[in-house]
Amino acid sequence: MIVGARQGKLSGLRQLVAKAMARDLTGFLVPGIDIAHARGLDVEAAGVRLVASPRHASVLLVVGDISPALRNAAAVIYAQMARPRALLVLGTDDLSPLPSADVTAELSQPGLIDGIAQLRIAFAEGAFRPEVTDFDAPMLHVRVEYTCPMHPEVVQDEPGSCPKCGMTLEPREASANDVDSHPHETHDHGSHSHQHEANDHQSMDHAASEEYTCPMHPEVVQSEPGSCPKCGMTLEPRKAKASKAHDHASTDQSDMNHGDMDHGDMDHGDMDHSGMDHSGMDHGDMDHGDMDHGDDAFMSMIDVTKDLPRSSDGLPMDWIDVPFGPFFPGLPSGLLLTLTLDGDTVAGSNAGTLTDNVTLPHRSALEPLSFVARLSNMEPLAPLAYHFLASQAMENAAGIDITTTAAHGRIGALERERITSHLGWLALFGQQMGFDWLLRRAATMQLKFRYANDQQIMALKPDLASLIKRLRRTPLLKSRNAGIGRLAQDNALRGPVARAVGIDNDARSTNPVYTALGFKAISRDSGDSMARLQVRLDELSQSLALIDAAGTIELPEPTAIGSATGAGEAFVETPRGAAHLYLTLEKGLVVTAQLETPSTHHLTLIDTLTKQQSLGDALLAVGSLDLSPWEIRQ
Amino acid sequence: MTPELFPALITGAALFGIGIYGALSQTNLVMLLMGVELILAGAMVNLVAFWHYLHPDTPAGQMFVLIVMTVMAVEMAVGFGVAIARFRAIGSVEMEEAAELKG
Amino acid sequence: MTTALILLLLAVGAYLVAVIEAWTMNGRWQLAAPITAGIALLGRESIVPRKPDRVFFEVAPVLLLISALLAATVLPLTPGLIITDLATGVLFINAALVYVLVALLMAGWGPNGAYAMIGGWRFLGQLIAYAMLIVMPVTAVAMRAESLLTTQIVTSQADLWNILYQPLGFVLFFVAAMALAFLPPFDLTTATSELAGGVEAEYSGVRLAVFRLGRLVLVITLAATIVVFYLGGWQGPWLPPWAWSAIKILAVTALMLLAGPALPRVREADLLSLCWKLGIPLALLNIFVVGLQVLVWP
Amino acid sequence: MAMISAQTFFISFFGLAAVWFGIVVFRTHSMMRSALALLFSQTAIGAMFIGMQAEFLGVLQIMMMATEMSIMAIFMVMFMMDPGGLGKMDMTHQKRRSVITGLVAFLAIVAVALFTNWGTLAGSVPDSAQQIEDLGLELMGRSMLIFETAGLTLLTAMIAATAVAVEPLKRNRN
Structure with a gap:
């Protein structure tokens, strides 16, 4: 629905702005330009400028029936669009979890032109509507979890300090467990990864043995209680992590991102360290005293980088997972492509489709x-x-x-x-x-x-x-x-x-x-x-x-x-x-x-x-x- | 006492001091280079101040600043060359982990 | 007074660039479109993405606009119409334009998104390479004028425009100017089909409007720079100086924008190797040749 | 007099800005901010140069530092463990000693600046165009050798740095 960017009465100036918005429609096409063309639609000729980023779009244009997975992705796109925004739907009525369409029209070029004309009227009248409703969908919910910037495998629900290095844990957003989940879970188990992750941690915590460490010198670890040889403080008990490389390959929050072009919930810290996930790196050995060089609470960069994947030029770099699709301009629509990027170079990829498998008898x-x-x-x-x-x-x-x-x-x-x-x-x-x-x-x-x-x-x-x-x-x-x-x-x-x-x-x-x-x-x-x-x-x-x-x-x-x-x-x-x-x-x-x-x-x-x-x-x-x-x- | 010179000279001194602090305190090679850049910048401020207030007719003063700028560029180029080489070799540009470079 | 007039002219110029750009894309003259698009952007929400580097995110579009405006301050449009005729004018243009890079790095880092960040770093590589192709041909221009004053550069071309005196330099500068303004086919930093808008991708509303305006002003400024350096500035027969400036600047703008839709985007590897392996040797050659010319025909 | 005080104000303002950004360089946890703070510090210094009527040097400083610090920025992000500064990690050592050394250096220089008799102030500065011409003649005349040496040093440094930085040999990697 068209939601006013700024609430208030429709004053003269606002009327002008609303008219301008009605004339300048920018659209984001779902599922994509290839489908629109194949169905005989020429969106640009009908008067909507197509844009590549949902942030620049004012109209979400849905063409034809799309699978539930694609609708979820479209909902994420919709949530990223700047208000006032509208939903123009051609030839389908099953939209959930998207809100109901502002304008529905039949799937043909005249239908499109007609729909756009209605949309312009809706914009001119409704751009500053006083009642503002928010769009909300389950896949948009974020759960805040806390993780150590240096040790991405440390993830917990409460704030605190990292058991490995003692640094303050940073909050980050993880998407809530999807309600829908994709019917065929082949492309990415993103929606479930956090569950797995949480389970992993719990189970590992149970299995872990108790060990003692100094709050100031995390490198001091021993199996009995006692005092720290460096500062004399009493050692505190903690759960030891088994140093097994458990797979956090999808810890990255990009699960929310498949759909979207945004990556809104990556932050720089995670981004630069998310690469560690892929190597299944364990920092367990950091605790176990091969840090002969530490005189202070010192973080060794060698340890941080030694397990990073090496790029083709031999430099260990952090890798990030970036989603391309399912609505990425220039790629076939519905294709979900996740590239692991090492700078501007692709280090790995994961491709799948978000369309429905047609059932054969x-x-x-x-x-x-x-x-x-x-x-x-x-x-x-x-x-x-x-x-x-x-x-x-x-x-x-x-x-x-x-x-x-x-x-x-x-x-x-x-x-x-x-x-x-x-x-x-x-x-x-x-x-x-x-x-x-x-x-x-x-x-x-x-x-x-x-x-x-x-x-x-x-x-x-x-x-x-x-x-x-x-x-x-x-x-x-x-x-x-x-x-x-x-x-x-x-x-x-x-x-x-x-x-x-x-x-x-x-x-x-x-x-x-x-x-x-x-x-x-x-x-x-x-x-x-x-x-x-x-x-x-x-x-x-x-x-x-x-x-x-x-x-x-x-x-x-x-x-x-x-x-x-x-x-x-x-x-x-x-x-x-x-x-x-x-x-x-x-x-x-x-x-x-x-x-x-x-x-x-x-x-x-x-x-x-x-x-x-x-x-x-x-x-x-x-x-x-x-x-x-x-x-x-x- | 030449009060006209003070603003520039004190700025130069402050930059130099900050640069010294940075060069000594930072554990990362790149941050350390930043300290060195600030030291050189402090020197440049002084050079320009002296040129402007004392010898405006001698282009050699400006000439010297150009040389300092060159030195800054050289320092950056060499510093980053070394940083890349070390990063490739041992995966770290931390000073604490450069024990073999200790004299 | 002059400042106000030039700002007004730049605004008109930016508008015309937008009109010409739309024309090169879809072949239609939509005279009102840039204005409605601008007003619409002002009315729309301006989203701040999650966990941004707020300072950079806010400053970047403004810095882009300011650096483009600053570069325009030393460009003479007619003999008297110049904000400040700096003795180091040529160098000043370069200095101002380098801040486009800083602005884009900020825009890449600020919004905390992978596409934007890759776009920002891409532009770093692109600009460091092509800034060379800005500076080196300009050196040859200054050699002929024996001055860094932009007005003097214009008058030095009274007999023969630099485009004929040093055609190689013109071509290099033109290409470098397109790369600097990240116009297609050099738009790797905002590539829609690779980065979904790159550094622009996370901007919306007012901030996007400022960013786009900054880019339009950058294009018109660069076109004016090309006219001043290579096309004899305001000089020309029959018509008054302001008319010549306007005609030349608009023609150069159209030329810069026309290449975009007609060509596929340059590969990044090609972009860099073209500059370092071909462009820079040619620029050195250009300096050498112009040096000889200056000696032979003083 | 008003003219001079305006100039002094200009210089002091940008001096303060340069120092402030210089401090920010080592105070912020975000590497990107650190690099750009250094850039703005250097830009402020360039503005000081312009304030001191060294127009050419000022503009050159502003231009050169922008590229230089942008390169610095990418290296910072590459070579730091925590470029976003989210971990607020401490990246310093021997902090006390460094602070003291820095302070001592600062105070010593200030003392020298304050208590030295720098001699009489010279008269007016030549205008910028004249300066550029003088500087050019100086570079191509008396100081040619120095300038050429500087250029050659820069070239050598660039080649050496590249040689050090490129991958030594293509080893067999998986």
Whole structure:
């Protein structure tokens, strides 16, 4: 809801400011610009300036249905936005934990324009509304815990001093245990880590033995009571920590951050020491008297740094975990990428998707039509490809042959989708590279191609050619991409990514209808980001030629499979690579299905692609893969 | 007694004193360098004051300040070079942990 | 009086920069947009992130604005229109502009966020490299004028503008000015797709407005600097001096802003190696060549 | 007279600022603040130079120190155990002795400053443009050798520092 930044009456000056705010709408898109384009929305043309940081946004724009995990992340984004802020929702009504929408509209460009018009009115009237309500959601709650700046493994609920070094513990915020928790807990156990952590500590405390230490000289530790050899004070009992490297890998508060672009709750101290967590370092031995150099309560820097990971340049540095996604500009929306940064270099990564896994029937019956719908709704970036995949597998299972004309129609539609998908990727990649022209141009073209019939597509041919020509001549593009994200030949690669390494992995090559149309797979061999870009550019022209050869574009028709029983499989070359579906039919119902998607394979590449790259290169390498988090199956 | 000189000279003296304190008391090499920078800054203030109040016609006074600035830059460059090397070697730039550098 | 006039002109200049920037992005002339955007920012909440270094967080945007304004004080727009014609004018511009770095480091450290901090440190590397490319070409300019006075630099170009006298220096200075103003394709410190806004990411409301204004003023100041150093300042036939200054400054601004959307962002490694391995040797060569020219045609 | 007192005020003000920031350098726990306090101390000194009509030196000081201290800042953050200053750790040793030495040094210099007869004050200072010209002629004339030596020293120091700092040999790391 629109919440007044400053309460009070709507005076003349305020009216002016509110009008200005209504005219200058800045939006943060959830789940992202790629989905908006794929759904045919041009947000900038509708009058909302898109921004990268939630702090700069006044409108949170939610496009379509999103998974609960993404909604949680969106709620964190919403909480970071400066007031007055508003929520514009297109085509969905399930929003929890977000507050109710200020404006709801249907998921289409006219709907968007209409929604924005309403939003402007709402802003002009409500920006200084007297009644101010706060947005509150469970995942925003912070629990204050106390930790030692030097010993991040020391975490407790009450203030006090560090049992290891005697320093005063610093408060820091940890997120409350999420109520929701993500249904598939593969990406990060952030929401539970604090629980684990607390448990760890408790259990360890119970297990720990008693030892005695001097309050002034923490390095003095002995197992019997007595007095300190240095100052003569009576030693105090304390619980000894077992010096086992327990894993605090996710002590870092970034669990709250996956969603958000903010990192608000890191503080400098933690930030610079959070790297220690990763090495599973134990400071236990510090207590145990290998500190022969201490004359005062002295903190050895050697001990602090000796277990830090070494960067590629050999300097031990603190590493920080920084979340990129799920709404990070330039990355596929829904992709949660956490990079461990060593300065500007990526030391490690953790990638996953926050989208829902679509459930496939497994020994349960499902209507063929709803099976097809479920599969094609899964992937907003390439719905037709999955539609055809499902239809083809069912036809194979039922033993139905389709006519060549119908096959040509499908090829036309599939290739058109490939063009739109590649153009969408180009737009996103342009955003990633900071290449604004490409973002705008490719997005405009994508919207034009989306529902174009074959004549319109042929009319668009020169535009596409000039886009490709301009790209090939752009200075700096080569130096930005050549040698970045180089991949070796690997059987796990699919689609353009595989063809850029020189593997002829294309489901179309084995399809007789395609070969009859003169299809020949494109390939490059350098395997870097540039090669992937070139393969996709070549495929744009190739798809145009295929549409030309096929001559028709036919939207998917539901195939009647009657009450057939049998098993069948299908390969379809989606824009991201070959997808494979195996299913069994029983009396006209789908009872079992197994789906294999290209992005699932590619997700595992991220770690090798990003390691020891500079941040910009690492993100570009991830971007060049053209992942679709929506089809990733975990 | 030349009262006109006092503000500058006392500032120079104070900076020098703070610099001495810093250079002696800090345990970290980088902080120690900061102390040295302050000592040199104190010297520069005095040089400029003398030039301005006593010998404004001699450019050599200004020249000397330029040399001090060079020395500051040299000190920084060498200091950081040493700091990086030590940090790489033993992971510390703490003076307490530089026992092998003791004369 | 002069000060007030120049401040007014800078404000107008900043507005025009914003208009031109929007035009280079989306090809439309939106004359009211910068003003509404500014007013809207003033009305919005200005969030202080959790556990900031409050001093740095507050000071950074103001320091950015001030350093850009200070650099503008020694730039002559017409023969008399200059706030202070310092004998060390050229050096003073450099000194003022270096504080852009300090401001961005503060903005990086202050808000206590990883993106901002990386952005701040990135700019440190960028500016230390490109400050060389500011200082060294300017040395050659001062050599020709035999003075550090900015007015004298303008008059020294009466016969031949420096862009023709030392084209290499112009190119280097132009690139360095873009890097200094972190304009795309050198916007590594505020990169949206790498750092979600970088040093700007945590600013909102009034503070963001000041930060953006500071940057706009920085761009117009740098454009004016280029005009004074290389394009003969206010000089030109037919039109009055103020008109020439205005035309040249706006043209240079447009040129600086046009490159952004048409090019992908430079890789950080390339950015630094370009400067150290190519830019600085070229700048030395430029000084050498200009030295020869000054000797041959006194 | 009013003119002179304005100048004295200017110098004293920036002198106090320089000293104040100099103290902050060693008082704050945040390394970033420490480095930037040193920067502002140096900038105030630059302003003092300008107050003492050494315009060139003042501007040069302000310019050089900004970059120098920014580099200092990144090293501080790199090489400190607790750069954010959250732990309030004590990073000093032999504190008493240092304070006493510092105080003694300060008092001794002040005493010298106060009780020495510095001779008569010279007349007016040449204007800045003249100064720059004189300084340039000095650098390129009588003091050329010194200047060249300084430059060469700087170059040597830079190369030596880089040589010390770069990684010795590519060892086999995991």
